[in-house]
Amino acid sequence: MPRLVDHEVRRRHIIDAIRRVIVAGGLEAVTFQTVAAEAGVSVRLVQYYFGTKKEFLLATHRSVMEDAGARFTHRWNTLGADAAPREALRAVLTELLPLDDQRREEALVLGAFGWAAITGQGITAEETFAAPRALVMIVADQLRRAQHADNASPSNPELDAELVTMAIGGLAQGMLQGYGTAESALELVDHLLDRMLGERSRNDQLQR
Template identity: 55%
Template sequence: MPRLADHDQRRAQITGAARRVIARDGLAAATFQSVAAEAGISVRLVQYYFGTKRKFLLATHQAVVADAGTRFTRRLGTLGADPAPRDVIRAILTELLPADAARRQDAIVLNAFHAAVLTASDVGAEDTLGAPQFLIKTIAEQLRRVRTGATASARRAADLDAELIVASAAGLSQTLLVDIGAEDRADNLLDRLLDRMVEA
């Protein structure tokens, strides 16, 4: 009896190959041919699962974001039943940093997508903004837990501060990609950021 294909596993194989190609050679290098070669499968199979380059690029972006979400969930699970807002925010930001090979690859891939949005490409801003917006919303909710007052002004301040925190973490992530020495300062930089943005 022939073995049935595991379609989720095959898609993960293809998006995993695309991640490696993008991290190594850039987004423009991720073609049907290069991804198929990286995955060790036929071009026809990549086309069968994704149809267009845009579809496999977006699936690759979504795979990176999903893996980050899994890491966030795992890290938050170590904080106990009712973690302090600062601890939640710090855990999320820590998982954004390229502190190991897998997270470094993912950071390079996300940066490649960000750069592609700035030029004519198969990827637009609307395709990549969901994850940062989710992070901003999540961090804003944590900021509101430690700030008194439910005025519209206080809520707006939490939203703006959350956006600044995410932007700062993204900048630190980019710095760590090119300045290995910055790894030694990363924890201190996160703590200084949170000292200024999160009331204890």
């Protein structure tokens, strides 16, 4: 009997190869030929699954977002619905930092897409904005929860969430360039949350 082909597995195999090519040489290194060579398949097979370069680039971007989203969901479920806003925010924000090989690869790929949007390499910024917008909504919701729990004066959770998201993105890119360590990055995340939510108690700090 002929062997059945799992098309989703094969697509993921090719997308993983695209990610490795991007990490090694940026988006400019990505061609049907380099991807096929990295994946160990024919150029025709890559073209069969992805008709254009833009199609497989956007599929790669989605795969990074889906992997990160799966981790967010797992962390979220582990924390539980009653998790304090600070705890929930810290869990989400640290998932965006390149603290291990997988997250480092994802940060490099996303950085390459960001640069491509700036330099006009066929990917527009608008095509990659869905994930940051979703993150802003998550952060804003947690900031509103914290504000309600503390009976704090009205502020602007949406603008604060934009600021937090931009800060974490910059911190991740800085880490990729060797600016700071994992320990200092986590310290900065806690400091940022202190600025947004108020300083932790001494007991909380000792528990960290």
